[in-house]
Amino acid sequence: MEKMRISKEEVAHVAHLARLEFGAEEVEKFTTQLNDILLYMDKLGEVDTVGVEPVTHAIARKNAFRDDKVGVSLPPEVSLANAPGGRGGCFLVPKVIE
Amino acid sequence: MEFEPVIGLEIHAQLLTDTKIFCGCSAKFGAAPNTHTCPICLGMPGVLPVLNRKVVEYMIRMALATHCRINTECNFARKNYFYPDLPKGYQISQYAHPPAEHGWIELEINSGKKRIGITRIHMEEDAGKLMHDERNPVSLVDLNRTGVPLIEIVSEPDIRSAEEAAAYLRRLHETIVYVGICDGNMEEGSFRCDANVSLRPKGAEKFGTRTELKNMNSFRNVQRAVEYEIKRQQYVLESGGVVAQETRLWDDTAGVTQPMRGKEEAHDYRYFPDPDLVPVVIDEAWIDEIRGSLPELPLEKRERFMRDYLISSYDAGVLTVSRALADYYEEVVRLSDQPKIAANWVMGDVLRFLNEEKKDVRECPIAPASLAAMIRLIQGGTISGKMAKEVVEAMYKTGKPPEEIVKEQGLVQITDEVALARTLAEIIGKNPAQVEQYRAGKEKVFGFFVGQAMKATQGKANPQLINDLLKKMLAG
Known part of the structure; x- marks a missing residue:
């Protein structure tokens, strides 16, 4: 590998943040793959962007608003339809310690 | 350290x-x-x-x-x-x-x-x-x-x-x-x-x-x-x-x-x-459109109250604590034209009643117009400041306008000079010894006559009027 854009530690850290569990072999594999992707992305760095404002969107549209008018909400039983558990109209989840 | x-x-x-x-x-x-x-x-x-x-x-x-x-x-x-x-x-x-x-x-x-x-x-x-x-x-x-x-x-x-x-x-x-x-x-x-x-x-x-x-x-x-x-x-x-x-x-x-x-x-x-x-x-x-729709802010309001109504910084602070209270006060001022007196009634009695019941000024049973009317009754001499204390309490309890309460409770201050002079003449006639003392220079006795007069009129007489009339009549 000529240049490293991402380390195994970073891959493991990002995986943890995403609550994904990988074995050592997988971490190795994803590090190589992500590294290839990031090296490929470096191509973008070759474009001269001096004096060009950064953009966050691919389209030029600005200010898409809606009016403050109440619309229709879902019946709670529909909102909860896909939940693994529910009680009294609430989603039931494993206890969160605060 | x-x-x-x-x-x-x-x-x-x-x-x-x-x-x-x-x-x-x-x-x-x-x-x-x-x-x-x-x-x-x-x-x-x-x-x-x-x-x-x-x-x-x-x-x-x-x-x-x-x-x-x-x-x-x-x-x-x-x-x-x-x-x-x-x-x-x-x-x-x-x-x-x-x-x-x-x-x-x-x-x-x-x-x-x-x-x-x-x-x-x-x-x-x-x-x-x-x-x-x-x-x-x-x-x-x-x-x-x-x-x-x-x-x-x-x-x-x-x-x-x-x-x-x-x-x-x-x-x-x-x-x-x-x-x-x-x-x-x-x-x-x-x-x-x-x-x-x-x-x-x-x-x-x-x-x-x-x-x-x-x-x-x-x-x-x-x-x-x-x-x-x-x-x-x-x-x-x-x-x-x-x-x-x-x-x-x-x-x-x-x-x-x-x-x-x-x-x-x-x-x-x-x-x-x-x-x-x-x-x-x-x-x-x-931004300009929204700026135009902004209300006056607390600090600006406070400074304007001090400047326009000549009230203290403390009073202005109390009266601008919420927009609703400031609006209430300003409405009383507009209708009574007595900024200082209005401030005293709003901050004293009205706020005290509200605080006792943990109520907001928006729920106040006394409308600004009623409070202003009461202030006008004091200014016009119809009721005394002491009577007003009772009136304002009744206004808060009943939500009635002050004129009605004054009438119901018979609180109207006696401002009829002729009637009052007659009452005072009777008192003077019944107390020749005190009259002698007063005329001999014992000015303290004046208080005795005022007391008798208030008693005889059940506190309804205008105190200023009693003072003026008594001074004239006792001078002999």
Whole structure:
């Protein structure tokens, strides 16, 4: 590998943040793959962007608003339809310690 | 070593819009669980959030009221973390490009006026509500609050004491309620405050390690928590320890701050621009339109009251504590043309009755027109100031206009000179010894005659008139 854009530690850290569990072999594999992707992305760095404002969107549209008018909400039983558990109209989840 | 506290506050305020920030679900508090939810605020795949225009308008109102610079363009970012009250796995907030920056508000503190800087104001969505089961290892999630619009107001680390922190919070609370974008209810959580507290050796430039305080749901608790935290950190530093950078929760009952459990690592939110939401552009015309609709702010009102109504700074402060009270007072002044007397009645009797029942001025049974009418009755001599005390109490209890109460209770002051003179002549005739004493120069006896006159008229006579008539008649 000529240049490293991402380390195994970073891959493991990002995986943890995403609550994904990988074995050592997988971490190795994803590090190589992500590294290839990031090296490929470096191509973008070759474009001269001096004096060009950064953009966050691919389209030029600005200010898409809606009016403050109440619309229709879902019946709670529909909102909860896909939940693994529910009680009294609430989603039931494993206890969160605060 | 002497330490100097460095404090900054972060405030989250729920906006008084009818709907949520990115969908048409109702933003109203207190509905049955999950009845205000839809695919957008539930974070279903493939949905598209669309920004509520009113949220931007309300943010601009607060930005103007706190002298912020409003940026032409801002955008939304995703703040990524996992928690059951956050169905999407990220909160839509604003990060690199906030809409408003570099503002300030002014406090009146013992040593004079002090400006506290406002770093930024931005818009974001609220998270849902978690309830914990006491007996079973489960938590319940209600997503009605998910997507309710918030603005976050971040102060500069300009605050130097717990008192200043409370004063800043009060001023900001007053301002946000004045501009009508938040109900300011701290108990229901529509106005929440976190505090960053650190200590540094007095005179030092560099900040010490800070802790973040949460869970303070009243002005008093913010002051107590900050006070406690300053003492705690001072103790840690003085005994040679180091302050750990952590989040601490205020325990109201124990009166202490305690480290929050279960935070295993430093936050890594991986903010990035939200591709679902296009940038927001705020032009001068929009800002001007909102500026034109802003009400007079508390500080301006206070200064105008002192200038136009010639009342003290203290009185002006009390009367402008809320927009509703200030409006009430001004209406009484407009109808009575007696600013000073109106201030005394509003601040004295009316506020006392309201405070006793913990009522707001908007629920006051005495209409401003009635109070003004009562003031006119005093000025016109129909009733005395002493009678007015009874009248105003009856007005509060019954909601009746003063004229009716005066008539019902037979309180009309006797201003008929001829009738009063007749009564006084009788008193003088019955007390020749006292008349002799008075004429011999014993002026104290005058009080005796006044007393007799008040008794004879059951306190209904105009005291000034009694004095004048008695002086003439006793002179012989």
